Amino acid sequence: MADAPVDITTLRRVLLVPEAGGFCAFEGWVRQTNDGRAVAGIDYSAFVPLARTEGQAIVQEAKQRFAICHATAMHRTGYLSVGETAVWIGVAAAHRDAAFSACRYIIDEIKQRVPIWKKEHYATGVTEWVPCHTR
Amino acid sequence: MADAPVDITTLRRVLLVPEAGGFCAFEGWVRQTNDGRAVAGIDYSAFVPLARTEGQAIVQEAKQRFAICHATAMHRTGYLSVGETAVWIGVAAAHRDAAFSACRYIIDEIKQRVPIWKKEHYATGVTEWVPCHTR
Amino acid sequence: MLNIDLQYFAQLQDAAGRAHEIRTTSAPTAAALYDELRDVYSFALEPACMRVAINAAFSPWEQPLRDGDHVVFIPPVTGG
Amino acid sequence: MLNIDLQYFAQLQDAAGRAHEIRTTSAPTAAALYDELRDVYSFALEPACMRVAINAAFSPWEQPLRDGDHVVFIPPVTGG
Numbered sequence: 001m002a003d004a005p006v007d008i009t010t011l012r013r014v015l016l017v018p019e020a021g022g023f024c025a026f027e028g029w030v031r032q033t034n035d036g037r038a039v040a041g042i043d044y045s046a047f048v049p050l051a052r053t054e055g056q057a058i059v060q061e062a063k064q065r066f067a068i069c070h071a072t073a074m075h076r077t078g079y080l081s082v083g084e085t086a087v088w089i090g091v092a093a094a095h096r097d098a099a100f101s102a103c104r105y106i107i108d109e110i111k112q113r114v115p116i117w118k119k120e121h122y123a124t125g126v127t128e129w130v131p132c133h134t135r
Numbered sequence: 136m137a138d139a140p141v142d143i144t145t146l147r148r149v150l151l152v153p154e155a156g157g158f159c160a161f162e163g164w165v166r167q168t169n170d171g172r173a174v175a176g177i178d179y180s181a182f183v184p185l186a187r188t189e190g191q192a193i194v195q196e197a198k199q200r201f202a203i204c205h206a207t208a209m210h211r212t213g214y215l216s217v218g219e220t221a222v223w224i225g226v227a228a229a230h231r232d233a234a235f236s237a238c239r240y241i242i243d244e245i246k247q248r249v250p251i252w253k254k255e256h257y258a259t260g261v262t263e264w265v266p267c268h269t270r
Numbered sequence: 271m272l273n274i275d276l277q278y279f280a281q282l283q284d285a286a287g288r289a290h291e292i293r294t295t296s297a298p299t300a301a302a303l304y305d306e307l308r309d310v311y312s313f314a315l316e317p318a319c320m321r322v323a324i325n326a327a328f329s330p331w332e333q334p335l336r337d338g339d340h341v342v343f344i345p346p347v348t349g350g
Numbered sequence: 351m352l353n354i355d356l357q358y359f360a361q362l363q364d365a366a367g368r369a370h371e372i373r374t375t376s377a378p379t380a381a382a383l384y385d386e387l388r389d390v391y392s393f394a395l396e397p398a399c400m401r402v403a404i405n406a407a408f409s410p411w412e413q414p415l416r417d418g419d420h421v422v423f424i425p426p427v428t429g430g
Contacts, residue, residue: 009144018217021166024159024238026231028350031156044349047279047342049326051349075349082153087350096161100239103159107231107350115323115342116349117280129281132319132346163430179429182359182422184406186429210429222430242430250403250422251429252360264361267399267426 001048001055003077005084011072012090020069020092024099026107028087030080034130038123041081047115051075058109066102068093073106075116086118136183136190138212140219146207147225155204155227159234161242163222165215169265173258176216182250186210193244201237203228208241210251221253271296274303275340282343286311300324301331304343319346351376354383355420362423366391380404381411384423400424 008027015023030042059071071091080086089106093099110116118130143162150158165177194206206226215221224241228234245251253265271294278286286307297303300322307313321344322331328344335341351374358366366387377383380402387393401408403422404415415421 012143016164016218018167021164023162023164025162026235027158027160028231029151029156029158029227031229032153045279046349047277047323047326047344050323050328050342050344053326054328083151092164094166096163096239096242100161100235104231104235111347111350113347114349115279115344115347117345118348119280129284129345130348132348180359181429182357182403182406182424185403185408185422185424188406189408246427246430248427249429250359250424250427252425253428254360264364264425265428267428 001046001052001075001077005076006074006088008085008088011074011088015070015072015090015092017069017092019094021094022096022099023090023092024096024103025088025090026103027085027089028107030082030084030086032082034120037120039082040121040123041079042086043079043119043121043127044075044077044086045117045119046075046077048077051114051116054114055110058106058113061109062091062102062105065105066093066098067095068098068102071102071106073110075110075114077116079121136181136187136212137209140211141209141223143220143223146209146223150205150207150225150227152204152227154229156229157231157234158225158227159231159238160223160225161238162220162224163242165217165219165221167217169255172255174217175256175258176214177221178214178254178256178262179210179212179221180252180254181210181212183212186249186251189249190245193241193248196244197226197237197240200240201228201233202230203233203237206237206241208245210245210249212251214256272335272337272339274335275338277340277342279342280345281315282311282313282345285313298334299332300329300335300341300343303335303341315345320344352415352417352419354415355418357420357422359422360425361395362391362393362425365393378414379412380409380415380421380423383415383421395425399426
């Protein structure tokens, strides 16, 4: 959980172990439209202590389920403009199958379980809590 | 096709379009062991003109098959040491499903169709053409 | 009576008009406490679509509350 | 007779002991040319596990060769 931008190059470097041949990363970016409405930015709030332990639990689960070497996840809080990176996940594995599967597992679980909420700020000035994930 | 290291930050930045909410990247790194043998490095050779057109064809196919905004692929040639990035693929899409699927499609097709060959240099000093992909 | 340390997030924070309060209650469980708060703040969210965290850990709605517990009702999450 | 511009990669380059040659041949197709070269260089790879590129485009093995064509036999690829 980070309340300011994190350098992705640094996050990636930690995963660069010599046993790893495949690396998969996922990033969630603030998108300029959602459900056809123009978005100016998104305010992310989190119940930080639980978000942190739940995020760590998800990464541990990924390590148990898939043959991976290393995995990290980072999630921003606070107000992010269009184009900013809200979430970053990186997974290093011997082979690409495990890297892709674990990376997908981690982002899917984060979206389902980690106590983070987004309030979209529309270009019109209106703000709204995003009700739930539709995909 | 690149005969020297490429700055990943620059490759990624090109994909950062405001319509994109999800970004998936895959990197292939030179691994320190293969089939139980200690690897010092890998020499990548390519039939460059065909590798380039075939790579571009794969990216175009990915754009047609999946709802993505943008995709790029980079492959190194020449001698790479353990830990160096041999291949980089980045895909930006409105949603993560398409980003993951297209990224996976591109790396799978590259490994099957693009005329690039690797000669592994083992710690013992022996070198050997990798016979074919086992996974 | 129990003193419960409540923290509110997202829609619940807007409806309650606050992020935090210490509340004295006779509610024996988180489920009962949420029912009590719905009367006070008109929370629109159904408990069926939420989870509850007691002392920063996901917990059963029927877990007995103890004095001094920290309780957070977790609206549907939308991170990522 | 045709003059064919040949380029060799990977195992074929090692077996031929060269990366490039211009060869005068009566082989009417890439398939026939590969058979001719197997006699010369003892290539171990079966054509069934390879593809052929004529003028930098994947082409059928039975495509008629023309004078000046650039031909590359493509061993099983292992990039990525």
